[in-house]
Amino acid sequence: MEETPLMHPPHWATAIRAQRQHLGLSQTQVAQASRLLNQTEVSRLERGLIHPTLDLGAAKLRALLRVLGWSLREFTQKTGLELAFEESPQALGLEAEVHFATFPVQATVLAGHQNTPTGEGLVSIPIEDLKALGVRPENVRVFAVNGDCMVSESVRAMSQSIAPGDRVAVDTGRMPQAGEVVVAWDGLNEVLLIKRYREEGEHIVFYPARRSVPPVVRHRDDPVKIIGPVVWRGGPFRG
CATH class of the missing domain: 1.10.260.40 (lambda repressor-like DNA-binding domains)
Known part of the structure; x- marks a missing residue:
């Protein structure tokens, strides 16, 4: 019923x-x-x-x-x-207080070729969650997502998608492992991008979640800097 x-x-x-x-x-x-x-x-x-x-x-x-x-x-x-x-x-155990760390949204990261302005603001993340991930609050940087190439075309994977308008937190205290989603500075196009990261021979490849969007391929000598792996996401356009 x-x-x-x-x-x-x-x-x-x-x-x-x-x-x-x-x-x-x-x-x-x-x-x-x-x-x-x-x-x-x-x-x-x-x-x-x-x-x-x-x-x-x-x-x-x-x-x-x-x-x-x-x-x-x-x-x-x-x-x-x-x-x-x-x-x-x-x-x-319901009386335990939850403490949050609050971070400013520092910049917009590109997920595709959209150019829609994304608002800034503040993001609060439970300190307990950061500790569980082994992330120190002082190493956290938060960015706003612009574009939809990290939205999976598979319905089953939607919960793993990073949508336009989302906020993502990265851990600048460690380098990512192959396959992790990262925020990186692409010096050739002078943009911050968000993609899945992998090293292949002499190249660094940034893969989108959307298969119809081509990956970004850079040589190791190109001006590319990994800001950090994404450890948290949230946003006003979810749910």
Whole structure:
């Protein structure tokens, strides 16, 4: 039986959606970062079709709050909901605070041949997530994506796509491994680009996700500089 969307979602559903959008995350990114939820559950939460404290269970709620950057107190303040679990908040681990590092968007990186201006601003990333990736906050640089060549033509791979308007964070503290997505300075065209990186003989090759777009091939002696591998992505046009 199909669920009928609510004409006016409850306040708690609107609050969850507003917090996700404030962080610049898509529903898919929230689900992936939680490691327990899926995109459908996030969508149903934001439409008021499932209840966060009655339907999710303790583990999924804890994961949701971690991704949204809410302590239990902030969750109850923003949504007006109280816990419906038998366990104490301390036993559930819901009182742990989430701390964020905030970075300016430094420049626009080219993903294709579009020339649409991309806005700047600030991006906040959970410090816990950076630590899990082995990334030091002082090595993070954030860029805005312009173009769609990193959007996969495979529907199954859409969650791995980097879309126009996304923000990406790179780790300048290490060199990328073959196959990783990187931001690089292409001195021949004097642009920052975002592509999948690989070294092939005397050449450095930058591959797009879209097969219809040709790769960028540069000789090792060309003025090319790898800024760093992409370790995080988010954006207002997702979800």
